[in-house]
Each structure stands twice: as C-alpha cells, then as structure tokens.
Amino acid sequence: MRLSDLAKRIGARCHGDPDLDVISLGTLEEAGPDQITFLGVSTSREMLASCKAGAVILREEDLAGWQGSALVSENPNSAYALTARALDTTPMPPPGIHQSAVIADSVKLGEDVSIGPNCVIEGNAELGDRVIIEPGSVIGANVVIGSETRLFANVTIMHGVKIGQQCFIKSGAVLGSHGFGNTNEDGQWVRIPQLGGLTVGNRVQIGAVTTIDRGAIGDTVIADGVVIDNLVQIGHNCQIGEDTAIVSCVGVAGSVVIGKRCILAGAVGVADHVTICDDVHLTGMAMVTGSINKPGMYSSGTGLLPTGDWRKAAVRFRQLDDMSRRLKHLEQMLASSKN
Template structure:
C-alpha cells in the first residue's frame, strides 16, 4: 500500500516553503498533465507553465517567482527539479528483496556476508568474496572470487562482477551489466593474436550508478577506476585502465577507449566516442555524437558531427566535403597571386 505524507512533512524534507494546506495528504508523484488528487507534481521549466492552469494535482513544486501561476497548494523552491528527485525516492515502486539466501543460490567457501543481505535465486558468490551489510542481489547475479560489494548496494538481475572487482557503498548496477571482463588487449605475432592477460581490477567508488548492459573492463596492469558519485547510462563501454573522475556523468551508447583519464564533474552526452590515451579536463561537456580524438587541458563545451540534413542536402554537403582540399589549395593560390600583384 502506498505511503501518504502530509504536505508539511514534504516541505521539511525538501527544505521548501509551504503555501497552502499543511495537512493535505500526498500519496503519489506525477507529471503536470497527468497528476490527480492526492498527487504532487513539479514545474522545472517555464515552457511547461501553460499546463498549470489545468493541473489537477493536490500540490505543485515550483519556483517562488512562478507561484502565482498555480492557485492550489504549492511548495516553493529555487530548485524544483532537485525536489522532484528527492520526492521520487519516497514514491519508488521497487520492492526490497527479502533478507536471506535463496535455496538455489551458491555461496562458495570463505565468503563474508554482512548483516541483512538478500541473495536471490540462482545467484553465485565466489570464494573469498565480501558482501556488505544490506546488499541486495537479484536473480542470477554472479559475484566473482575475492570481489567486494559495499554496503547497501543493489545488483539487479544477471549482473556479472568478475574476480577481485571492488564496489563501494550505495552502488546500483542495473541488469546484465558486466564489470571486470578482460580489456581488449592482444599482441600481434606470426601465429596470430597473442592474448595479453588482464591482471588489473575495476575499482568503483561510493554512490555510483551503472546502467543496464554496460561493460566496464578490468585494467591490463593498473586498475580501471570509477570515482565516487559517477553516473553511467545504459549500453556504455568503458575500456581497460580508464579513470572517470568524481561526479561525472556518461550517457548511453558512449564508448571510451583504453587508458583515458576523464576529469571530475564532466558531462558526456549520448553516442560520444572517446579516443584512448588522452586526458579530459575537469568540467568538460561533450555534445551528443561527438568524436573526441584528442584531450583538453581547459574545461569547455565541445561538439562534432554535422547536424541533421535531409537526403538531398546531405548528398550535396558530402560532395562539397570531398572538394574541400581542392578548394583550399585554389584559395591559397589566388591569395598568392593577389599578394604578388
């Protein structure tokens, strides 16, 4: 059964100013155009303000400067979107796993289990692994030998944690992610590719979230390191020996080649490709689809790839792109002739 909160309680939680009925009960969270009685909504962008006139929510979180746009109960904050994030935790629908070890799980010798762990069906925990307090392992999770999973972490179904990988506290890893597989290391020889065995680890800090089907490779010699507070979306690939600085965010379908250092508080949009053996400055932002071929020492916003064109325009632009070198040389020649005159 959903829990209800008095509006005054929510105001205290959000550090927001209450304008309205303190005893109004709130039992859900919804968008402005879908919200109903006993639900709370939020206005995080002025472009959605027109929806307020028809909003049926029992309360809305919005900025003080926009308070007059809604006649009902409201919580006033300069950061409505942050308030939304905090509210979402209260109304989350995920059920915690039942504490205990499912009969079908396999726990090898020498495993250290913390208090109140929940290990679901068909999980495997390897020899010498350490599972911290209040950890939840959903069905089919595999934790390798001597790996460590920090307190209050949640590993969803079919997550694979290889040997000696270390996860900090409050880590969330979504379904089918693989942490600690071998990096792509091979040496050419007359007999074909000679495998370079990857003897580093993956070290993941506290409060990190990793999306579904994401892969983070172990280091070749040194460790792959994901610092505290990093968030990584679905279907991201992080190659061996990469380091990602504290608080950085990486969106879906990004690929990061080996031995790249990404600074703190960076934002990497979807579909970005980052070359190996380069360094990215703290606070850098890469626009979606950017191809990063070299590092940067100063923070900035960067983009590459052409914008969307219809097919006839794209064909013309492609032809002209191939003519750039010829046009450049012609311009240089014309400039030379002008200078001589």
C-alpha cells in the same frame, strides 16, 4: 504521505492543505488529485491553468498562477528529485538468503544482506551490511562490495573487483571483464591475459548492459559519484574522475583518463590513451581523438540535413583541399598585382 510531512522531507514550504494525502508523482498534464507534480521552469506557467494535480512544486514567484496546494521551493527540480526519492515504490527485497543461491563457505556476509534466487557467490568474496544481490547475479572470487550497494538481476562481477558503498548497478552489467587485449602474431590475433583489476568508488551508478573492463596491468578506476547510463563500454585501464556523467552508447577506449565533473553525452566516442581535463562537456556523437586540456563544451561531426543536401555536402567535403589550394593561389596573385 501528508503534504506537510513531504515538505519537511524535501525542505520546502507547505502552502494550502497540509493534510493532503500524496500518493505519487505525475506530470503537469496528467497528474490527478492524489498526485504531486512540479513546475521546473517559469516559462511553462500557463500549464498550471489546466493542471489537475493535488499539489505542485514551484517557485515563490509562480505561486500566484496556481490556486491549489503547493510546495514552494527555490529549486523545484531539486525538490522534485527529493520527492521522487520520498515516494519511490521500487520493490526492496527483504534481508535473507534464498535457498537456491550458491555461496562458497569462505564468503563473508555483513548484516541484513539480501541474496536472491540462483545467485552465485564465489570464494573469499566480501559483502558489506545491507548489500542487495538480486536474482541470477554472479559474484566472482575475492570480490569486495561495500555496504548498501544494490545489484539488480543478472549482474556479473568478475574476480577481484572492488565496489564501494551505496552503488546502484542495473541488470546485465558486467564489471571487471577481460579487456580487448590482443597482439597480432604472424597474422593471427593472440589474446593477452588482463592481469589488472577494477576499482569502483562510492555512490556510483552503473546502467543496464554496461561493461567496464579490468586493467591489463594495474586497475581500471571509477571514482566516487560517477553516473554511467545503459549500454556504455569502458575499456581497460581507464580512469574516470569524480562526479562525471556518461550517457548511453558511449564508447571509451583503453587507457583514457577523464577528469572530474565531465559530461559525455550520448554516443560519444573516445580514442585510446586520450586525457580529458576536468569540467569538459562533450555533446552527442562527438568523436575525441586527441587530449583536451581546457574546460568547456566540445562538439564534432555535422548537423542533420536532408539526405540530398548531405550527399551534396559530402562531395564538397572531398573538394575542400583543392579549393583551399586554389584560394591560396588566387590570394597570392591578388597580392602580387597590388605590388
């Protein structure tokens, strides 16, 4: 793509050779003459001296430190994301239905749908225009999938799930599986049928091998614009608000309500029936056992220590209650002596 054309696509100003042919993106350290890279923060400006890229995305104030062609943007990080979309080389399956796909007669297919080898689509499912179902995926009965949604290989969508438009669901994801519903009867666990559903909004991203359970009664709901990383578990009847981001290895127990624009960093755990308000950021490995009603950043756990130091600290943790009582007693004695 010509540099000037790329500038128009991402809303940047072209500086230097407008006819430079940009093939792909590269890092500041490794990009070559037919690649473009970006300078996300001005503190890395010294790296421009050794950069061999054909062009760099940068801010106006950093342009003086670069002698080559550039795309000048107020927000290089955003410009990089737009450039990645413009130069995306992810293979796009052509429209059509592979002869090995098994599709029930009652299925409704939109225009220009792509269905890959060995897919199974059960009765009364509906696929919107330009939906892509990649090899080995299974779509249950009465599922509805909105236009331009893409399922990568080996995705499983259970019966009755509703998925919006322009969603991006990666390999191995299981949506609408039965939640962990059991009751203990006379010392034995007995399964409780999960009779609710799962509703996924528009522009939702769901990572590889992520599972989202259907509701026990009523639906689990993933709102518009939610992004979910790989290896995430979301329990039955959870409600995830718009534009919330959930990073890998997060576990969310059943009946949790998470507000809009929240961030759950890696390996966060959320106990059941907790409510988290809008604009909450939970740092990595935080454990949420109670509701959060004030926006902000929250953390839990202890920081990393050498093993020997951690073991000593663990012993002191167990002594804290006794130390607190002794300190309180000393404070009372000191107060009495002053009187």
